[in-house]
Amino acid sequence: MSSPAPSLPLRWHLVRLVAGTLLPVVVFAAIVVFQLARLERRGAERRVLRSARSLATAFEREMSGSIRTLQALAESEHLDHGELEAFHTEGGRVSRTQPSWKQVMLLSTDGRILLNTNHPWGAPLPSLAEQESFARVLETLQPTVGGMTEGRGKQRALAFPIRVPVMRDGELRYVLTAVVTPDSLTDIVANPSNESEEWTRTLVDPRGRVVARTRAPARFVGQPSTPSFHESTRASLEGVYADVSMDGAPVYVAFSRTQPSDWTAAVVSPRRLLDAPVADSMLAVGGLGLALLLASTGGALLFSRRIERSIIQASDAAAALAQGNPPHMEPSGVRELTQLGEALERSGQLLRERERERDANLAAAETARAEAVEATKAKDVFLAMLGHELRNPLAPIVTSMEVLRRRGLAQTPEHEVISRQLQHVVRLVDDLLDMARLARGQLSLHREPLELSSVITRAVEAAAPLIERRRHVLETDVSTSSLPVLGDADRLTQVVANLLTNAAKYTPPGGHLRLQAGEHDGGIGLVVEDDGQGLARELIPRLFEPFIQGPRTLDRSEGGLGLGLALVRSLVEEHGGRVEAHSDGPGHGSRFTVWLPRHTQAEAPRPQEERQAPVPSGAAEVSGKRVRVLVVDDNVDAAEALAELLDMSGYEVAVAHDCPQALHQADTFRPEVALLDIGLPEVDGYGVAERIRERLGGASPVFAALTGFSQDGDRARSQAAGFRHHFVKPIDIEELISFVESLSPARDGAA
Incomplete structure (x- = not known):
């Protein structure tokens, strides 16, 4: 064991500190005469370099302002509709507000000048003068500032362009250019x-x-x-x-x-x-450094005694605090030591206050726990109502789109956009409610032996529209057998579809996706890979938490609530499996691996033919007589749209919006099937069904619930009330028609 270092009084430590600190200053003073000229010149270099940076910053700031103005102009609605003449007027008006701009030009992607605010609309335009910056915009899709060149006009004036891309639906449509003169x-x-x-x-x-x-x-x-x-x-x-x-x-x-x-x-x-010598004027620095060393050493000896006394008092106060006694220190000439004494006194007070606060916090925590329980119940009620209120307006929109499609009026790209976005909104609502059920432990799984390949086939079909729209290449390596699992086919399809959709969203158009499935670690492994934007290392541990997402663009073009991967993890764990994510970093793609336990008694997947195909409109007729369907919904738009769609499918339809109308239609129309909205005013759907049964007895129709409430408890209640089916808005018309047609052999009027 080494011997301890010798102990010295504080004053000698201060003398050593002063000497050790100031000695380099004295040495520096001896050589500063020979170095100061070079240092002064370096200082001048730094000043002029800062001036150059300032000039560069000022130029870039001016260019950024023009770029922002051009980008705002590029958002013009006239460009959305190809109204170039109107945009010519708008561009001229904006150009007059920018003193540095000579003119504004709009170029096509092949380099043709479509308009020039210095030329009247329709007048012949010269060719493009500066090609390099135009090519950079085509390559990078980013704003750029071009080099100076001579114009194509008669004056051959010098100018340089500022160009920004005009993007629509993720594609370059035009290049917008402001021409700036050097005088600006x-x-x-x-x-x-x-x-x-x-x-x-x-x-x-x-x-x-x-x-x-x-x-x-x-x-x-x-x-x-x-x-x-x-x-x-x-x-x-x-x-x-x-x-x-x-x-x-x-x-x-x-x-x-x-x-x-x-x-x-x-x-x-x-x-x-910059090279002018200044060394002679600084010879006094060496002498000043030596004098400073001597004066500081003497001052350290004089003031050390006072500091020593204050430190001893601080030590005594700390010992008193450790024994539970109130600490006390006399004021010191050293501010830090005075603050130390005050801190020790406050520490004694805080220790006593913390004991009182601890007891109060325990009581507050118990109260907060009770409030949290009540808040959770209120949240559950809110989510149920949220799903209902969101599905009600979606129902007539989705049904009306189906009516337009069957009439042949929904073949335009705009209708396809509306249809895709409606499906996206419905998925968001389903994801939000699924997460709420998982958080409450109320999501039930209908497990059955199945082949994972059948699940993958359905998931690929669900994700195919997005993959095709983004022009991705999907490679699959999945065996059609020997992948048995025990699980819920719909939920496992949701897992695989979410992973494929996630990969498609975060991979630039034209990317490559790969889906593999096979034996892995004694179970079955499923891997989804992409060559997209990848994942930051710090994001991966939190990736499967709700509402966690990677960096997004300002327009949030990928969409979503950050629930897809959280649902994946929860559903996989409910099946006894696990999911992992891996990425080599941003720009290097990502890989998601799902592991599921193998089920030795899994049966072959249900064939695709079990899915009900759309029923032709003529299928609704039985022996020349059309099936009578009663639609009862207080949402007039939803009821009328659904009735029209059923009529187009070959059914005879009547509509009611409340209980009295429904009873009247039951008496006069004598429906064979009744679709009842559960959330009717005054008398709900259950009450309407009960009153119809009282009136018609054995001639009552087959009842089906039509509602925005989709939780398991809602389905159980409708089944207990005698409803044969529970349809969630927005309704799947193919599912509805399949349900009605399935009743044809047994349609005898009994509910």
């Missing part, structure tokens, strides 16, 4: 300070042409920079180097390249200003 940069290059080191300020475009200059602009603007300047500024983003100016003077050049425009901002200073 005069105020930017003007020197705002009185720094004597600055001589000339210059802006140079990416091709090395001088665009703005404070000295002799008429002589040099538009001329190429010197080869040495172009070579040095292209080698790095910023720096200072010695050169010869365009007019032959020896100078230092401080430059900074702008980002992302890639222009060069330069500040040129004569060499004589």
Whole structure:
């Protein structure tokens, strides 16, 4: 065991500290005479380099303002509808508000100028003068600032373009360009300070042409920079180097390249200003450093005694606090030691207060727990009502879209967009309610032996529209047998479809997706891979939590609530499995692996033919007589749309919106099937069904619930009330027709 270091009084430690701190200063004072000239010149270099950075920043800020204005103009509704003449007027109006803009042009993706605000609409337009920045926009789909070039007009004026892409539905439709003259940069290059080191300020475009200059602009603007300047500024983003100016003077050049425009901002200073010797005026620094060392050492000896006394008092106060006694210190001349004494006194008070707060917090925690239980119950009620209120307006919209489709009026791309977005909203509602059920442990699974390949087939069909719309290539490697699991086919289909949809969303168009399934770790493994945007390492541990998503664009084009992967994990764990995510980082794709236990007695999957196919309109007729269906819904739009769709399918339909109307129709219309909305005003659907049974007895129709409530408890209640089927809004018309037709052999009037 090593011996402890010798103990010294505090005053000697302070003397050693002062001496050790100031000795390097004394040494520095001895050599500063030989170094100060170089250091002063470096300081001047830093100043002119900061000035070059400031010039670059000012230029980029000016360009950013023009880009933002162009981007706002690119959102014009006239471009949405191809109204170029109206956009010509709008572009001219915006151009007049920008003093630096010479004109605004709109270009097609093949480089044709479609309009120019300096030319009347319809007038012949010259060809594109500057091609490089246009090509960059096509390649990167990002705003860019081009180099200076001569115009195609008669004056051959010098100017440079600012270009932004005009995107619609994820595709480049136009390139919007503002043409800026070099004169507009005069105020930017003007020197705002009185720094004597600055001589000339210059802006140079990416091709090395001088665009703005404070000295002799008429002589040099538009001329190429010197080869040495172009070579040095292209080698790095910023720096200072010695050169010869365009007019032959020896100078230092401080430059900074702008980002992302890639222009060069330069500040040129004569060499004589930066190399002037200043060493002689600083010889006194060495003597001052020595005097400071002696004075500081003496001061440390004088004040150390007072500090020692205060530290001893602080030690005694800390010992008293440890024994549970009130600590006390006399005020000290050292502020930190005074604060230490006050802190020790406050610590004693806080210890006593914490004991009281602990007891109060325990009582508050118990109260908060009870409130949380009540809040959870209220949330459950809210989610049930939310699902009902969201499904009610969706029902007539979805049904009306089906009516339009059957009439042949829904073949336009706009109708397809509406149909896809409606399906997306319905999925969001289902995901939100599924997460609520999982959180409450109320999601029931209908497990049965099945082949995982059948689940994968259904999931691929569900995700196919999105995959095709984004032009992805999907590779599958799945055995059609020997993948037995015990599970809920619908929920496992939801798991695989969510993984495929997630991969399709976060993979740029034209990507590659791969789906594999086979034996893995004594069970069955399913892997979904993509070459998309990948995952950040810090996001992966939280990826399967509700409402957690990766970075999104401002327009949130991928959509979703962040529930898909949370549902995947919950449903997989409910089946006794696990799910994992892996990615090599952003831009390197991602891989999701699902493991499920193998079931040795799994039976073959149900054939696809078991799914009910759409019933032709003529199938609704039995022996020449159309089936009578009564639709009862207080939502007039939903009822009328569903009735029209049933009529188009070959049924005879009557509509009612409340209990009295429903009873009247039951007496006069004598329906064979009754679709009742559970949430009717005054008398609900259960009450309506009961009253119809009382009136018609054995001639009562077959009842089916039509409602926005979709929880398991709602289905159980409708079944207990004698309803043969429980349809959740928005209703699947094929499922409804299949249900009605399944009653045909036994349709004898009994409910």
